[in-house]
Structure formats: C-alpha cells, structure tokens
Amino acid sequence: MSGSLITDLRRLLGEDAVLTAPEDLVRYEEGWRYGKGKALFAVRPATAAQVAATLAACRTAGVRVVPQGANTGLVGASTPDGSGEMVVLSLERLNRRLEIDPINRTAKVDGGVLLSALNEALAAHGLMFPIDLGADPSIGGMIATNTGGTRLLKYGDVRHNLLGIEVALADGTVLDGMNQLRKNNTGLDLKQVFVGTSGVFGVITGAVVQVVPIPGQRATALVGCASGAAVLALLQALERDLADVLTAYEVISADALAPVFRHHEGLRNPYGTAQPPAYTALVELASTLPAGALDLPGLLEERLGAFLETEAGEGTTDVFMGRHEDLWAIRHHVSESLRQEGRVLAFDISVPRSRMAAFTQAARALLAADFPFVRCCDFGHWGDGGTHLNLVWTEADAPQSASELVPVLQSRIYDLAVKGFDGSYSAEHGVGPHNQRFYAAYTPVPIRALSGVLKAHLDPDGILGTTRLD
Numbered sequence: 156m157s158g159s160l161i162t163d164l165r166r167l168l169g170e171d172a173v174l175t176a177p178e179d180l181v182r183y184e185e186g187w188r189y190g191k192g193k194a195l196f197a198v199r200p201a202t203a204a205q206v207a208a209t210l211a212a213c214r215t216a217g218v219r220v221v222p223q224g225a226n227t228g229l230v231g232a233s234t235p236d237g238s239g240e241m242v243v244l245s246l247e248r249l250n251r252r253l254e255i256d257p258i259n260r261t262a263k264v265d266g267g268v269l270l271s272a273l274n275e276a277l278a279a280h281g282l283m284f285p286i287d288l289g290a291d292p293s294i295g296g297m298i299a300t301n302t303g304g305t306r307l308l309k310y311g312d313v314r315h316n317l318l319g320i321e322v323a324l325a326d327g328t329v330l331d332g333m334n335q336l337r338k339n340n341t342g343l344d345l346k347q348v349f350v351g352t353s354g355v356f357g358v359i360t361g362a363v364v365q366v367v368p369i370p371g372q373r374a375t376a377l378v379g380c381a382s383g384a385a386v387l388a389l390l391q392a393l394e395r396d397l398a399d400v401l402t403a404y405e406v407i408s409a410d411a412l413a414p415v416f417r418h419h420e421g422l423r424n425p426y427g428t429a430q431p432p433a434y435t436a437l438v439e440l441a442s443t444l445p446a447g448a449l450d451l452p453g454l455l456e457e458r459l460g461a462f463l464e465t466e467a468g469e470g471t472t473d474v475f476m477g478r479h480e481d482l483w484a485i486r487h488h489v490s491e492s493l494r495q496e497g498r499v500l501a502f503d504i505s506v507p508r509s510r511m512a513a514f515t516q517a518a519r520a521l522l523a524a525d526f527p528f529v530r531c532c533d534f535g536h537w538g539d540g541g542t543h544l545n546l547v548w549t550e551a552d553a554p555q556s557a558s559e560l561v562p563v564l565q566s567r568i569y570d571l572a573v574k575g576f577d578g579s580y581s582a583e584h585g586v587g588p589h590n591q592r593f594y595a596a597y598t599p600v601p602i603r604a605l606s607g608v609l610k611a612h613l614d615p616d617g618i619l620g621t622t623r624l625d
C-alpha cells in the first residue's frame with residue numbers, strides 16, 4: 156500500500172520529493188528535546204498545491220501524517236510516533252514565496268520559510284519579525300506553536316503579529332485566508348483556529364505577518380535582586396518609567412546562573428567571586444530614535460540608579476551595564492549549561508505576573524520538603540509571566556529512577572501552577588505528546604468538545620498530527 160502511495164507522490168511531486176532510505180529519514184524522526192519515532196517515509200512538497208495533493212493522497216491511502224517545519228519544537232509534536240506507519244510531511248522545501256510590503260509593514264511568506272531567512276530579507280528594508288528566540292524555526296511551525304520568545308513583553312507572540320494564513324486541509328483543499336489588513340472585523344477570524352494547535356487541523360502553507368522597524372539602538376543591563384518580590388518591584392518601576400522602550404525583562408535565578416559560568420569560562424561573571432543574589436534580571440530597552448535624540452544607556456542607568464534610592468528598590472543589590480551581546484550570551488547559555496549539570500526536567504510554566512514570586516517560592520518549598528535532592532534552577536520570561544522551571548538532579552542522589560520520578564514531579568509542579576496559581580502547564584511550547592496527559596487533565600470539557608467538532612469537520616479521518624486536542 157505504501158509502495159503505490161510513494162509512486163503516486165513521486166509522480167505528483169518529483170522523484171526526489173520522497174525520501175525512503177533509513178539513513179535519510181533519521182533527521183526527521185527525532186525532535187530537539189522530546190519525540191523519537193519511526194517514519195514510513197518523508198515527503199517534501201514545494202508548493203501549497205503539492206501539500207494539498209500530498210494530504211489528499213495520504214488520506215485516500217489511509218495513512219497518517221505529521222507536519223514538520225524546522226523540527227525545533229520542544230514538546231515532541233513534530234516527529235512521527237513509533238509505529239512506522241506515519242508520513243513526515245516536511246515543509247523545508249516550501250520556502251519560495253517571500254514578498255515584503257514595506258509600506259504596509261507586512262511580509263507574505265511560504266510556511267516553510269525560516270525565521271532567519273525572513274529577517275535577512277526584512278533587514279534590507281530596516282524591518283524585522285519581532286519574535287525572537289534561540290532557535291531558527293519555520294514560520295508555519297511558529298504559527299502552529301504560537302511561539303513567544305524573549306520580546307513578547309513588547310511585541311506580543313505570533314498570534315499578535317499574524318494577519319493572514321493559507322492552509323491545506325486533510326481533504327486536499329486549500330483555504331485562502333491571506334488577509335493583509337490590520338483591521339477586518341467581518342466575522343469568524345478563522346486563522347486563530349490554526350494558531351498554537353500543533354498542525355492537527357491543517358497544514359499551514361502560507362502566512363501574512365506584520366513586521367516592525369529594527370530599533371536603531373538598545374541598552375542592556377543586568378540587575379541583581381535579593382528576592383522574587385524585588386524582581387517584580389523592579390519590573391513595576393521599569394514599566395512605570397520606561398514602558399515605551401522596555402523590550403525585554405528576563406530573569407535568571409542564582410541556581411541557574413552559576414552553571415553558566417562553570418561551563419563557559421569565556422563568559423564574564425559580573426559578580427566575580429561573590430555569591431550572586433537570588434535573582435538576576437536582564438533588562439533591555441530599545442528605540443528607533445537615534446542616540447543623538449535619546450541617550451538610551453544613560454536613561455537606563457539613571458532610572459536604575461534612581462530606583463535603587465527608593466524604598467521599593469531596597470531589594471535591588473547590583474546594577475551592571477554592559478554590551479548587549481555579552482549580557483544576552485549569559486541568558487542564552489542557561490538551558491544548555493544546566494544540561495551539563497545532571498538530569499534535567501524542564502517546565503514551561505506561566506502564572507499571572509503578580510504571582511510569579513509566590514509561585515516560584517512555593518515550588519521551591521515543595522521541592523525542599525519532598526524532593527531535597529532536586530535543585531530548582533528557574534529562569535525565563537518574567538516580563539510576560541513565564542518561567543522555565545528547570546529541575547536538576549544527579550541519578551546517584553535520587554532514591555528513584557528518573558522514569559519513576561519524572562511523572563511524579565510533573566504532576567506535583569503542574570498541579571501547583573494550574574490549580575494553585577491559575578497558571579498554565581505550557582506557556583509557549585504547545586501541547587504535543589509531551590504534554591498530552593496534562594491537556595487531558597486540565598482542559599475544560601466544553602473546550603475539548605468544541606475542539607473535537609472542529610477536528611471532525613476539518614480532518615474527519617484524523618490523519619493529521621500526533622497531538623489530540625479533543
């Protein structure tokens with residue numbers, strides 16, 4: 156059966172569009188962090204019409220399909236399951252369309268265009284797509300996961316920057332919703348169905364995104380804070396005084412910071428040999444105004460200095476102004492440094508910003524009481540209520556195996572975030588097989604039912620994806 160499907164797809168898409176050799180399939184079968192499966196084969200269409208034809212052929216053959224962009228997703232949703240019966244539909248060759256309208260401040264792109272390629276083309280017009288992260292995903296994948304990133308505080312997530320979408324449905328039709336308007340209140344905003352839903356309702360073949368001017372200058376500082384409450388007090392003061400130009404507010408706990416300097420001697424530790432405070436905030440300001448019109452570093456230094464003199468600033472311990480690249484390098488090395496420390500269980504949690512300090516404190520108390528061998532190395536996007544609570548331990552210190560421990564830790568921490576702090580078990584990475592059981596546990600029944608109705612309508616045979624949202 157797969158033989159005739161392969162023959163049909165090669166006839167429709169070209170001989171080299173279908174990969175079947177095990178050595179060619181390896182890179183489509185394993186995700187960045189989670190997800191390792193076995194593909195029936197991989198197919199790489201180059202146009203929306205080819206994506207649609209691929210889906211129609213797979214549906215007729217009764218073969219399930221997992222869409223895959225750049226495969227940088229962190230919840231195991233971009234790789235096939237272990238059955239060996241799923242086709243990987245890679246969008247890597249769907250990258251020809253990249254049209255920029257500098258006056259409308261929009262870009263019309265194919266779903267497989269990489270973020271780096273989009274930004275390279277936009278830079279020629281002094282523009283950028285403002286979703287910023289430490290990976291190079293595809294635009295279709297970013298839409299399917301509703302990527303957040305480090306500048307969400309200023310620009311919002313993908314959802315906020317998406318104007319239009321083109322989607323190939325499981326029956327082989329192409330839905331053209333390539334809206335270029337910022338204002339268009341004419342009924343159902345269908346594109347939102349495909350944002351953050353892991354490609355289970357259709358394959359995104361094109362998009363219209365709004366883009367922004369590249370700031371002419373940035374100013375960056377690291378600020379030491381003695382407690383989570385001090386981190387929030389600083390954020391509040393920065394938003395009061397500098398909201399127009401505040402573009403990032405990232406936070407690293409002392410337990411997450413120390414490994415960065417342990418494993419990267421080239422990075423300068425601003426605290427030197429002194430013990431860092433409980434938290435370090437990375438503050439970034441950016442503006443399109445030239446340095447001659449606005450002294451951004453001077454403004455940041457002056458405002459931080461003034462804050463230190465206030466009662467609210469009592470928990471602020473240090474201020475280090477520095478080169479943008481050097482300070483961000485510290486932030487970007489956290490995740491990978493922690494992996495060198497032992498076993499890591501990563502969480503991608505959000506809570507209301509006002510409750511972030513209390514949540515991390517409660518998580519630490521829970522771990523200290525019941526899992527004293529676990530280090531809580533939290534860091535992340537406090538500016539938008541997100542924290543990557545990374546738990547680190549060494550197998551030798553743990554009384555149980557990781558496979559026994561992980562589900563227990565997940566349930567305890569997610570229950571705390573979702574039930575105790577009105578939070579989310581997946582702030583920005585999506586659902587995917589990694590979070591499937593938590594979707595089932597925490598999603599209200601009416602939302603699952605509505606999602607099931609959409610699935611039954613858009614993909615009645617259930618051929619798309621490995622995530623279940625019903």
Ligand SMILES: Cc1cc2nc3c(=O)[nH]c(=O)nc-3n(C[C@H](O)[C@H](O)[C@H](O)COP(=O)(O)OP(=O)(O)OC[C@H]3O[C@@H](n4cnc5c(N)ncnc54)[C@H](O)[C@@H]3O)c2cc1C
Nearest residue numbers: 224225226227228232233292293295296299303304354359
């Ligand atoms: C180092 C690193 C840092 C990261 N930092 C962040 C961060 O700060 N913030 C954040 O939000 N994420 C972050 N991520 C996660 C990741 O980059 C995003 O989820 C990403 O946007 C996924 O895009 P992709 O093209 O790689 O999609 P893939 O990984 O290929 O796929 C992800 C999901 O989208 C579906 N999909 C892919 N393409 C399509 C399509 N065209 N149509 C329909 N469905 C599709 C897949 O089936 C899967 O369900 C990071 C990842 C890494 C590795």
